[in-house]
Amino acid sequence: MAVTVRLFAAARAAAGVSELVVSAGTLESVLADAVAAGPGLVTVLPQCSFLLNEVSVREKHSVVNDGDVVDVLPPFAGG
DSSP states (O other), rough: OOEEEEEOOHHHHHHHEEEEEEOOEHHHHHHHHHHHHOGGGGGTTOOOEEEEEEEEEOOOTOOTTTOEEEEEEOOOOOO
16 A cells, blocks of 8 residues: 655755655554655654645544555745
8 A cells, every 4th residue: 555745845855855655554654654765854744734635634643545645744934
């Protein structure tokens, strides 16, 4: 089972890629797999928010199914 993790801004820079494919599970396990693939993410993820199939999700135990998309959104600056 595969989940697409899309990385934006500082998360993309930390991982060195804009997208990862990891195993389905909980949001927590998906993010752990993303860190294993892009170790630089470990410093960025605590400040990030997450979208699961374009819907905000905060609960780390949320189920992420095969074919789902998780967006990793670091805080953005701007005015």
